[in-house]
Amino acid sequence: MSDPTRVSVATAQPYDVVVGHGLSAHLPPLLPSEAERVAVVHPVALRALGEAVRAALARTGLEAHAIEVPDGESAKTADVAGFCWSVLGGAGFTRSDAIVGVGGGATTDLAGFVAATWLRGVRFVLVPTTVLGMVDAAVGGKTGINTADGKNLVGSFHEPSGVLCDLSLLRSLPVNEIRSGLAEVVKCGFIADPEILTLLEPNPSAALDVGSEVLREVVTRGIRVKAAVVAGDLRESGAGGGIGREALNYGHTLGHAIERHEAYAFRHGAAVSIGMVFAAELARLSGRIDASLVARHRWLLQAIGLPTSYQPGAWDDLLAGMRLDKKARGSQLRFVVLDGLARTSILAGPDDATLMSAYAEISR
Numbered sequence: 001m002s003d004p005t006r007v008s009v010a011t012a013q014p015y016d017v018v019v020g021h022g023l024s025a026h027l028p029p030l031l032p033s034e035a036e037r038v039a040v041v042h043p044v045a046l047r048a049l050g051e052a053v054r055a056a057l058a059r060t061g062l063e064a065h066a067i068e069v070p071d072g073e074s075a076k077t078a079d080v081a082g083f084c085w086s087v088l089g090g091a092g093f094t095r096s097d098a099i100v101g102v103g104g105g106a107t108t109d110l111a112g113f114v115a116a117t118w119l120r121g122v123r124f125v126l127v128p129t130t131v132l133g134m135v136d137a138a139v140g141g142k143t144g145i146n147t148a149d150g151k152n153l154v155g156s157f158h159e160p161s162g163v164l165c166d167l168s169l170l171r172s173l174p175v176n177e178i179r180s181g182l183a184e185v186v187k188c189g190f191i192a193d194p195e196i197l198t199l200l201e202p203n204p205s206a207a208l209d210v211g212s213e214v215l216r217e218v219v220t221r222g223i224r225v226k227a228a229v230v231a232g233d234l235r236e237s238g239a240g241g242g243i244g245r246e247a248l249n250y251g252h253t254l255g256h257a258i259e260r261h262e263a264y265a266f267r268h269g270a271a272v273s274i275g276m277v278f279a280a281e282l283a284r285l286s287g288r289i290d291a292s293l294v295a296r297h298r299w300l301l302q303a304i305g306l307p308t309s310y311q312p313g314a315w316d317d318l319l320a321g322m323r324l325d326k327k328a329r330g331s332q333l334r335f336v337v338l339d340g341l342a343r344t345s346i347l348a349g350p351d352d353a354t355l356m357s358a359y360a361e362i363s364r
């Protein structure tokens with residue numbers, strides 16, 4: 001077994017993302033040394049893993065609690081956050097104690113949000129168990145929950161003390177979840193690192209094998225893209241050159257509106273996949289990219305088994321959802337688009353006709 005790879009996220013409080021196989025021994029050193037108590041937040045579907053992590057931490061002398069939360073997106077609610085706060089209060093968690101989030105991106109978003117808000121912020125470590133969590137959700141300090149009005153509308157920037165990406169944990173992951181994670185990997189390819197596309201295109205389904213070298217390589221490259229972007233612009237304020245952290249939102253304006261339209265029962269990566277093709281069509285219709293780059297999006301995403309089209313009748317509701325996107329300013333919608341491969345920019349306030357033409361291209 002090769003040594004783990006460490007990617008440093010060089011923000012003001014730098015931390016490492018450790019990537020490899022069989023990494024459980026690497027977890028305790030990522031926790032703050034002053035912690036006496038630790039709470040392991042895990043979804044009900046990963047009870048055995050959550051308990052194994054809790055027990056291993058207890059063996060190191062920590063007072064280790066488990067907090068079991070609903071599966072997937074249904075954990076990202078104010079009620080579930082409130083439940084976690086009540087467990088922390090009951091167990092007497094202080095500012096020097098810590099939280100460990102074990103699960104997919106939904107669980108790690110919730111665990112980070114609970115860590116950001118308990119006592120106005122305690123330390124946390126994430127152990128993502130999905131491709132999407134490893135390459136994206138666990139890295140970069142965006143934490144949050146959904147509300148009835150939209151996706152991730154309540155949250156905070158709060159960075160983990162470390163992230164452990166144990167690729168062996170992916171063995172039990174359903175193949176559709178791997179596909180969903182690969183959407184964010186492909187996103188990194190189009191916005192910043194085209195080598196990811198070059199690695200995937202000869203045999204797109206090879207990356208669905210969790211033991212494959214190509215999966216490890218594209219996941220590590222995706223983490224490097226995310227680490228570099230957030231190191232330049234942690235708070236999405238436009239710092240660090242170019243459009244900053246907003247670049248990571250490629251495909252998400254329509255993607256989040258689709259998730260909201262589907263009452264959060266649609267895979268995040270699948271929604272982002274459709275959203276990227278929509279954004280690519282917007283860029284083509286605005287004269288920024290040519291049809292071949294749009295076709296490259298469609299071909300690769302479809303070859304991975306991701307959707308690239310959506311219901312024709314959903315437009316009005318999707319438009320209403322997009323108006324609550326965090327990139328919107330007043331009544332103006334703003335989209336991350338490409339000016340070319342790995343060249344991101346913002347398309348602000350496209351007219352209705354352009355928006356509807358782009359939607360027609362993905363809803364036929």
Ligand SMILES: NC(=O)c1ccc[n+]([C@@H]2O[C@H](COP(=O)([O-])OP(=O)(O)OC[C@H]3O[C@@H](n4cnc5c(N)ncnc54)[C@H](O)[C@@H]3O)[C@@H](O)[C@H]2O)c1
Binds near residue numbers: 043046076106107152
């Ligand atoms: N904070 C960020 O920067 C960021 C980035 C990208 C996505 N996200 C968020 O991440 C969420 C999506 O994350 P996700 O795709 O990981 O979904 P998820 O957390 O809902 O997990 C998907 C499903 O896989 C199951 N699962 C997880 N790990 C497993 C494993 N190893 N074996 C078997 N089953 C397993 C889960 O129980 C769940 O049913 C969305 O809420 C999205 O908004 C956040």
Ligand SMILES: O=C(O)C(=O)C[C@@H](O)[C@H](O)[C@H](O)COP(=O)(O)O
Binds near residue numbers: 136152252
């Ligand atoms: O980290 C970021 O920044 C991203 O935009 C990454 C996205 O993949 C992720 O889904 C994020 O949660 C979306 O953020 P939001 O601010 O649009 O809610």
Ligand SMILES: [Zn+2]
Binds near residue numbers: 272
């Ligand atoms: Zn995303």
